[in-house]
Amino acid sequence: MSESPYQTIKRSIADGIAAGQWRTGQVLPSEHALCRSFSVSRMTVNRAMRELARENLIRRVPGVGSFVAPPPAQSALLEIRNIAAEIAERGNTHQARVLTLAEIDATPEAAREFGCARLYHSRVLHLENGRPLQLEDRLVNPSLAPAYLAQDFTQTTPNEYLSAAAPIERGEHRVQAIIAPPSISALLQLDPGNACLLVIRRTWSGCLASLASLYHPGTRFELFGKTNK
Amino acid sequence: MSESPYQTIKRSIADGIAAGQWRTGQVLPSEHALCRSFSVSRMTVNRAMRELARENLIRRVPGVGSFVAPPPAQSALLEIRNIAAEIAERGNTHQARVLTLAEIDATPEAAREFGCARLYHSRVLHLENGRPLQLEDRLVNPSLAPAYLAQDFTQTTPNEYLSAAAPIERGEHRVQAIIAPPSISALLQLDPGNACLLVIRRTWSGCLASLASLYHPGTRFELFGKTNK
DNA sequence: GAGTGGTCTAGACCACTCA
DNA sequence: GAGTGGTCTAGACCACTCG
Numbered sequence: 299m300s301e302s303p304y305q306t307i308k309r310s311i312a313d314g315i316a317a318g319q320w321r322t323g324q325v326l327p328s329e330h331a332l333c334r335s336f337s338v339s340r341m342t343v344n345r346a347m348r349e350l351a352r353e354n355l356i357r358r359v360p361g362v363g364s365f366v367a368p369p370p371a372q373s374a375l376l377e378i379r380n381i382a383a384e385i386a387e388r389g390n391t392h393q394a395r396v397l398t399l400a401e402i403d404a405t406p407e408a409a410r411e412f413g414c415a416r417l418y419h420s421r422v423l424h425l426e427n428g429r430p431l432q433l434e435d436r437l438v439n440p441s442l443a444p445a446y447l448a449q450d451f452t453q454t455t456p457n458e459y460l461s462a463a464a465p466i467e468r469g470e471h472r473v474q475a476i477i478a479p480p481s482i483s484a485l486l487q488l489d490p491g492n493a494c495l496l497v498i499r500r501t502w503s504g505c506l507a508s509l510a511s512l513y514h515p516g517t518r519f520e521l522f523g524k525t526n527k
Numbered sequence: 528m529s530e531s532p533y534q535t536i537k538r539s540i541a542d543g544i545a546a547g548q549w550r551t552g553q554v555l556p557s558e559h560a561l562c563r564s565f566s567v568s569r570m571t572v573n574r575a576m577r578e579l580a581r582e583n584l585i586r587r588v589p590g591v592g593s594f595v596a597p598p599p600a601q602s603a604l605l606e607i608r609n610i611a612a613e614i615a616e617r618g619n620t621h622q623a624r625v626l627t628l629a630e631i632d633a634t635p636e637a638a639r640e641f642g643c644a645r646l647y648h649s650r651v652l653h654l655e656n657g658r659p660l661q662l663e664d665r666l667v668n669p670s671l672a673p674a675y676l677a678q679d680f681t682q683t684t685p686n687e688y689l690s691a692a693a694p695i696e697r698g699e700h701r702v703q704a705i706i707a708p709p710s711i712s713a714l715l716q717l718d719p720g721n722a723c724l725l726v727i728r729r730t731w732s733g734c735l736a737s738l739a740s741l742y743h744p745g746t747r748f749e750l751f752g753k754t755n756k
Numbered sequence: 757g758a759g760t761g762g763t764c765t766a767g768a769c770c771a772c773t774c775a
Numbered sequence: 776g777a778g779t780g781g782t783c784t785a786g787a788c789c790a791c792t793c794g
Contacts, residue, residue, distance in 0.1 A: 557779060557780085558779080558780065559778085559779085570782095570783095573780080573781080573782085576780085577781090587779095587780065587781095588779085588780080589779070589780045589781065590778080590779050590780065591778095591779060591780080592778090592780080593779090593780080
């Protein structure tokens with residue numbers, strides 16, 4: 299499973315950016331320079347750079363040069379993804395702080411939705427490179443995830459555990475822009491009065507498995523989605 | 528703004544697939560055959576085919592051939608729907624106010640994205656039962672929608688007209704929570720300092736067809752999506 | 757005018773599949 | 776062995792930017 303030259307060049311530059319060796323906005327070596335460094339032809343360098351540009355790692359300006367693009371911080375819409383994986387994909391470090399993990403009495407409304415009187419409740423703060431990116435406030439149906447309270451959510455995400463415990467059949471989400479209440483904006487290190495992107499996600503596995511409220515800092519988070527036609 | 532050979536080849540094949548000229552699973556001409564048809568070198572054909580594969584329009588199997596890919600399995604993640612239809616579905620009345628409709632000089636950045644120097648620009652405020660629900664700020668590629676400026680967007684939505692004028696092949700959207708600038712919160716009748724849900728949507732029809740910024744009052748708008756699986 | 761990225765050419769070698 | 780896609784070369788011309 300050896301790597302082709304254009305992949306080597308791509309990885310080398312991507313790694314350099316991830317490692318902070320080149321900083322946002324900085325000029326990268328020109329294609330001709332890279333040809334010499336890597337002893338390859340320009341088409342090979344060009345392909346590597348074109349793909350990096352397509353992946354939004356660099357920005358290219360004809361007649362000027364190639365620059366390190368600002369880090370994206372965006373998340374797939376609708377895909378039920380794992381935030382830890384998403385952060386890792388961006389080459390950043392993910393940490394989680396477990397704020398709450400307990401069994402609680404369901405509110406009447408939650409009891410109706412879940413069809414049970416007691417629920418598991420977790421609150422986990424996810425950080426990217428040490429900065430809060432998501433506050434995950436989650437209710438879980440105990441019958442579908444009996445060992446939920448025994449998990450170490452600094453090592454695995456609730457999402458991961460739930461997917462393994464009970465395969466998700468169906469999901470639904472609402473996306474809202476709100477002004478975060480002070481308790482939440484404090485956790486997200488958000489200036490009071492700043493916007494907050496709230497994703498409310500329900501997942502079903504036979505019956506309602508989980509209801510998650512995911513709060514994100516509006517200033518450094520966006521959802522992203524693609525469609526074909 | 529003429530088209531480069533690899534784009535011509537790409538579009539030609541994409542159009543053929545869209546038109547049903549080639550059906551799902553069918554073998555496409557080999558790269559060598561396309562070289563002869565289009566009188567170009569193989570690298571040029573290869574780039575066109577590689578990009579079509581990346582866009583999931585075709586599937587390539589080394590040593591075998593290139594095939595028309597099945598239409599995307601998962602339907603739209605998050606439908607960004609016709610706002611007029613959405614409002615009508617709720618049994619409410621939709622009105623639109625056209626604030627701007629003109630041809631403008633593209634900013635350097637927009638010119639790069641669209642590949643043309645002049646663009647059409649529209650700003651339409653959509654109201655549900657008389658209350659602002661969406662401010663639609665849109666840039667349109669004139670070559671794909673020549674009659675854009677002649678439309679009456681109080682009767683039809685830009686979205687509707689564009690879909691008819693140039694079938695959308697691909698879309699992409701970003702969802703952000705922001706504090707709206709005063710000019711926008713005034714139009715949305717939003718108290719200053721309230722959150723605003725911003726959807727930035729790009730659509731492609733061969734090339735970039737339209738870039739829309741859709742601003743919604745955070746207090747009375749949410750996005751909704753479902754998944755199976 | 758020197759440097760940049762965007763694109764193209766006319767070949768080439770390779771690993772692979774299929775008959 | 777003929778055909779396929781994956782990749783590479785060593786040049787080239789162009790439009791563009793900038794000093």
